[in-house]
Amino acid sequence: MTTDGTDPRLERWATDDPHDARRALGATGLLRAFNDAGVLTAADVHVARRTADVVGETDESVRLAVALAVRAVRQGSVCVDLTAFGAAGEAGRPGAPAASGAPGPEAPDDPPLPWPDPDGWLERVAASPLAERSVVRADLGLLYLDRYWREECQVRDHLVARLAGLPPAVDDTLLERGAARLFPGDAWAEQRAAALATARRRTTVLTGGPGRGKTTTVAGLLALLAEQHAEQHAGARGPAGGQPLRIALAAPTGKAAARLQDAVVRALEPPPSGPGAAGTVARPGFTDDDRHRLAGLRASTLHRLLGAVPGSSTRFRHDRSNRLPHDVVVVDETSMVSLTLMARLLEAVRPEARLVLVGDPDQLASVEAGAVLADLVAGLGARDDGAVAALHTDHRSESTAITGLAAAVQAGDDGAVLAALTAGDTAVELVHPDDADAVTALQDELARHALEVRRLALAGDADGALELAGRHRLLCAHREGPWGAASWNRQVERRLGEAAGTVLGAAAGTPWYAGRPVLVTANDYALGLFNGDTGVVVAEGDTLRAHIEGGASYAVARLGDVETLHAMTVHKSQGGQAETVTVLLPDETSPLLTRELFYTAVTRARRRVRVVGTPEAVAAAVRRRARRASGLARRLTS
Numbered sequence: 001m002t003t004d005g006t007d008p009r010l011e012r013w014a015t016d017d018p019h020d021a022r023r024a025l026g027a028t029g030l031l032r033a034f035n036d037a038g039v040l041t042a043a044d045v046h047v048a049r050r051t052a053d054v055v056g057e058t059d060e061s062v063r064l065a066v067a068l069a070v071r072a073v074r075q076g077s078v079c080v081d082l083t084a085f086g087a088a089g090e091a092g093r094p095g096a097p098a099a100s101g102a103p104g105p106e107a108p109d110d111p112p113l114p115w116p117d118p119d120g121w122l123e124r125v126a127a128s129p130l131a132e133r134s135v136v137r138a139d140l141g142l143l144y145l146d147r148y149w150r151e152e153c154q155v156r157d158h159l160v161a162r163l164a165g166l167p168p169a170v171d172d173t174l175l176e177r178g179a180a181r182l183f184p185g186d187a188w189a190e191q192r193a194a195a196l197a198t199a200r201r202r203t204t205v206l207t208g209g210p211g212r213g214k215t216t217t218v219a220g221l222l223a224l225l226a227e228q229h230a231e232q233h234a235g236a237r238g239p240a241g242g243q244p245l246r247i248a249l250a251a252p253t254g255k256a257a258a259r260l261q262d263a264v265v266r267a268l269e270p271p272p273s274g275p276g277a278a279g280t281v282a283r284p285g286f287t288d289d290d291r292h293r294l295a296g297l298r299a300s301t302l303h304r305l306l307g308a309v310p311g312s313s314t315r316f317r318h319d320r321s322n323r324l325p326h327d328v329v330v331v332d333e334t335s336m337v338s339l340t341l342m343a344r345l346l347e348a349v350r351p352e353a354r355l356v357l358v359g360d361p362d363q364l365a366s367v368e369a370g371a372v373l374a375d376l377v378a379g380l381g382a383r384d385d386g387a388v389a390a391l392h393t394d395h396r397s398e399s400t401a402i403t404g405l406a407a408a409v410q411a412g413d414d415g416a417v418l419a420a421l422t423a424g425d426t427a428v429e430l431v432h433p434d435d436a437d438a439v440t441a442l443q444d445e446l447a448r449h450a451l452e453v454r455r456l457a458l459a460g461d462a463d464g465a466l467e468l469a470g471r472h473r474l475l476c477a478h479r480e481g482p483w484g485a486a487s488w489n490r491q492v493e494r495r496l497g498e499a500a501g502t503v504l505g506a507a508a509g510t511p512w513y514a515g516r517p518v519l520v521t522a523n524d525y526a527l528g529l530f531n532g533d534t535g536v537v538v539a540e541g542d543t544l545r546a547h548i549e550g551g552a553s554y555a556v557a558r559l560g561d562v563e564t565l566h567a568m569t570v571h572k573s574q575g576g577q578a579e580t581v582t583v584l585l586p587d588e589t590s591p592l593l594t595r596e597l598f599y600t601a602v603t604r605a606r607r608r609v610r611v612v613g614t615p616e617a618v619a620a621a622v623r624r625r626a627r628r629a630s631g632l633a634r635r636l637t638s
């Protein structure tokens, strides 16, 4: 582990298969050596060779640098810091300065690599025809593929321009009065301050972990803005007069958008009345006027908001020449937004519109390149002009032990994490993977849970099966391997089949059976299904129907992109929560084992979290950052 917490190991792939698709047949020189060593894939090598050949670049170290830049993007970084690598015996040793986010130098037991001399390496790339032709860019001491450099600069330019613009006009007396009504007293002080700060700005990043009251704050903020708008346009005539505030609510995935809409609508509902209802649900103090002004709010995916263009994942109908019409744009789960999508969003939002980016910067970043939310928090936070509003108070978790564990993970304090996991609190528990009895007990518990879900599903009790299935989540770092989601899915299915005296799941030739919990893995707008939706297959007479959380049900034959959900990856669990969560940690050498992964996993639990892993794996997870190389935070501060 390097001093900045970056993983010191250079992640490599390995295979005995001479025909493995990652092998770059015909590669020579340094590219060959790094491909043979499992650092570069055939795709990395191919791009470097083709672009270098086109411009006649023959310097092997430059070709290697381009391949490493391609590799970096493949691994989620936006650029690469060549100083993180280095000549053998120089920067290549563990503990040498590693760039933020860049994969670090090799582990001591890996064969040494023929690294070029790091001195002047970036300068050689910068002087090459590849840089002259803008194939790559050397900037901030980092090497970028041109597209990502341009996108990073675009994001910086748009944000800096937004921050430099005049603040929106507000009626301060009305705003203060509204905030005191919506967020009254001490219990709402943090959210009141955040909503007030956000209302007075064009651009705000609103951060907070799960249950910190972000969505509730957004609902109250929208009521404040709608009140301001109504006041400003009272008695106005003409096309704008009387037009309600145009609000866009969006999230990167369909599931997150549906949750955002639900949460905002729920927050706006009148508090329950009747005996015993008082004090059960805390809601901002909305009036009927607020509810009327915000009636019919809908959330959509960011792609849908921007107007997806068939055949392109990076171009949208709304762009700088056709801006979004909205006065307020709220984006939830911003941690899942890639650099490319953020660049497209920022160019499409009208400069005078309010933009509120909501999310938890400690969670895993987007599947695609970039760690935009974390960069915005670091970069804008350092400017100290109030663009970042943070919520810290946990309003949801039913266990202070879980809150404490999550805080210790967040702080990177492995000692405190291990102490929390072994303190004997029933809400938080550590199971050693070599403890055969404990692992068997876990397997039995999972099988009992799956059997009970199946019993309800066979009896046609869709609500009961859904409710029970959603109470527990088994989260894995990996998809494959002994501690991967696929293997645990098979294991639970085998136990289920044994108990039912039959074969269930893939081994039976059909994945469908009553009690199969499912995870939707792609949006299907025609069916109204979203990536991340969860459900259970229920027997209805002789047929099987998948009942999806939220009410819809479908004949199983209609569903295409679904996976079995006895276990799931932590990545796919983002945005959801369950009463109990079991986290299976891989051993401490797994490159996926990071603080962000562990934090995301434990914060999915509301009441109880059980971590299966060695103390070494826990410590490695807490200490290792999933940093992604990017220059955005620095660009925003300079």
Ligand SMILES: Nc1ncnc2c1ncn2[C@@H]1O[C@H](COP(=O)(O)OP(=O)(O)OP(=O)(O)O)[C@@H](O)[C@H]1O
Residues within 6 Å of the ligand: 187, 188, 191, 208, 209, 210, 211, 212, 213, 214, 215, 216, 217, 263, 282, 283, 395, 396
């Ligand atoms: N000030 C408060 N006092 C009491 N309860 C609150 C307060 N603020 C929010 N809550 C309640 O806490 C729960 C979580 O709030 P909310 O959904 O706004 O959090 P969140 O940060 O958006 O969570 P997530 O990111 O997990 O969706 C909700 O049930 C909400 O009603």
